[in-house]
Amino acid sequence: MTVPGRRVAPVPHSPAAPYDGHARARWAPEPPKQSARGDFARDRARVVHSSALRRLAGKTQVVGPTSDDFVRNRLTHTLEVAQVGRDLGAALGCDPDVVETACLAHDLGHPPFGHNGEVALDEAAAPCGGFEGNAHTLRLLTRLEAKTTGPGGRSTGLNLTRASLDAATKYPWGRERDRRKYGVFAEDREVFAWLRAGAPDGRRCVEAQVMDWADDVAYSVHDVEDAVQSGAVDLRALRDPAERAVLARVARDAYAPDAAPEDLLAALDRLLALPWWPGPYDGSRRALAGLKELTSRLVGRFTGAAEAATRATHGGGPLTRYAADLVVPPAARLEVAVLKGVAAHWVMRAERHLAVLAGQRALLAELVERLEAGAPAALAPVFRADWAAAGDDAARRRVVVDQVASLTDPSAVALHRALTAGPGVPGPT
Incomplete structure (x- = not known):
């Protein structure tokens, strides 16, 4: 997507003005806000109020979110990361809202069942270039999370500032550089190039x-x-x-x-x-x-x-x-x-956990196959337009993977049960 009037040439970073207009720019232009909050405080608020952040409460951190009242889920882990990161960033002179926004956003792209779910979706997404939670985080922030739209009506996600998006990019490169850890899918290269304009290649802020x-x-x-x-x-x-x-x-x-x-x-x-x-x-x-x-x-x-x-x-x-x-x-x-x-x-x-992990991966793989076979009717309404706009089988597989990645652990089990009309596969323990 090209937004008229956007400056896309690389702009060198100036240490004297680290949070200048270049850093505060947004992918899609927005009218001025009548608010005393600054640009970066607004970024933080957008992540706090996002549905993607709320869903982390139902996603595995290490053990399942319903296994014990004491253990962390992805949301409580994220809040703890945000507190640790904000304090350390402030001590070093970083803008605390930029750091906290990055911390709040860092796990948004994780699918059900934690890193085990990442493995399953990476295999299922092979026809469309693979799956990686950090790359999916960028996709959520700039495309999937409903908040803003650009010219033509296409979703621009939360439309965070360049500085906040850059701070949330843990791996600023694509799969061609590292097949295990990367920060952008091929479909999202345009916005990635925009947010990285002026940044040293492969270096993290x-x-x-x-x-x-x-x-x-x-x-x-x-x-x-x-x-x-x-x-x-x-x-x-x-x-x-x-x-x-x-x-x-x-x-x-x-x-x-x-x-x-x-x-x-x-x-x-x-x-x-x-x-x-x-x-x-x-x-x-x-x-x-x-x-x-x-x-x-x-x-x-x-x-x-x-x-x-x-x-x-x-x-x-x-x-x-x-x-x-x-x-x-x-x-x-x-x-x-x-x-x-x-x-x-x-x-x-642990040996007792291995069978559960295998069951989770099988559940997600079957969810992808069942949703794709029943699409577009089987898809959630928010993903049906994406399916209609997809130009080939690879793009349609990405849409299905987007929906599965959005699910919590319990909703993945429930949807699998509904689509298979069977008992489903037990969730994590």
């Missing part, structure tokens, strides 16, 4: 880097808290030599491929030696308080390490857009990786 580190920190710390509280992890196992060896392998393979197992175990030992590391968990209020103290201290440890290292490298003053890079000490990255490995080893890869 510092606000996106803050969002990414806040995500890692919240993910690693809070998922361990959930795993301990749910009984999936006994903290005493972290001192068992056999369990430690497996944990190091899992953490290396999944999160730190360049790290040696002994370095990951050394990182684990640093954490276990902390004076506020909790003892065995028994479910009491005292034990719960110990877990909360652990999460608070770890968040402070990891964000403080990044803030100190970044300031030591770049000095004082506001650090914004492409004037600086976030610096995370290797020791902090290893500690976060080994904590992520705890949830991966004892929860996501």
Whole structure:
């Protein structure tokens, strides 16, 4: 889509004016707003009020959102990322609304059943170029989420500013560069080129880097808290030599491929030696308080390490857009990786969970096939116009994948049951 009058030539970034008119521009022109809120505060409000954000309450973080009243779902995880990211970004001089908007948006593109659902939809979307949650986030923000329209009536999504969209882009490249992690589908290249105008090729702005580190920190710390509280992890196992060896392998393979197992175990030992590391968990209020103290201290440890290292490298003053890079000490990255490995080893890869994961992937694959076979009548009304406008089979498959990705865990199970007239496949545990 081309909007008349839009300047599309690359505009060099000026460190002296990091949030200038170029950064505040929107994909589709909008009339002036009668509001005291700034452009970036308006971006944040648009994400907060979006249906895509609300749906995260029904999507898996690590374990299913209905499995326990205590555990995180994608929405509670997102809110925690936003709090961590806003504070760290503000300490570095980033616009806090830009960082918080990016944090609130970072998981919007995740499908039902978390990363397991991503695997299933990537296979189902092979005819249209694959599926990746981060690329789908951009698609939601700029096309699928109903808020604004451009010339010709085509949806322009939330129509966020260039700075906010750029900050929400964790992987600013396409599938041709990295088949596992990328930030744009081929169909969305035009708006991607617009939001990246003037940005160094493949480089993330510092606000996106803050969002990414806040995500890692919240993910690693809070998922361990959930795993301990749910009984999936006994903290005493972290001192068992056999369990430690497996944990190091899992953490290396999944999160730190360049790290040696002994370095990951050394990182684990640093954490276990902390004076506020909790003892065995028994479910009491005292034990719960110990877990909360652990999460608070770890968040402070990891964000403080990044803030100190970044300031030591770049000095004082506001650090914004492409004037600086976030610096995370290797020791902090290893500690976060080994904590992520705890949830991966004892929860996501646990033997008891494997059959459920396989069932979830089969459910999503069949949903895609059933919806496509029954389209357009089987599609939700909001996707039928997209189906009618699709020019070929690949584009029609993308429309079906868009609908399946929009579902929550329970609604995916319910829709599968309705389309198959069978008992469905159990949701996550």
